[in-house]
Amino acid sequence: MVNLMSLIKKIIAAVPLSLLLATLSVMASSIEEGKEALQNENYTFALEQFQLLAEKGDAEAQLFLGGMYLRGEGVDQNLEEAAE
Numbered sequence: 261m262v263n264l265m266s267l268i269k270k271i272i273a274a275v276p277l278s279l280l281l282a283t284l285s286v287m288a289s290s291i292e293e294g295k296e297a298l299q300n301e302n303y304t305f306a307l308e309q310f311q312l313l314a315e316k317g318d319a320e321a322q323l324f325l326g327g328m329y330l331r332g333e334g335v336d337q338n339l340e341e342a343a344e
Contacts, residue, residue: 293309294313298324310322326344327342329342330342
């Protein structure tokens, strides 16, 4: 019974870590996909990727999104939006 409880505690402790690692992996993948899309001038896809991550507080995505607004890449140029 003690071994079973110990196993259950380990499983419960591992689940949040697994979810965190999966989330970070998806975020890293999305930012890289966004960068690649931006480089290939696929602005619509880049914008989608960066907006999703920026809304979640990803500073790198916010930077790239601001750059897109600054240069008018796939969006109307908007210096106020770029500064946010």
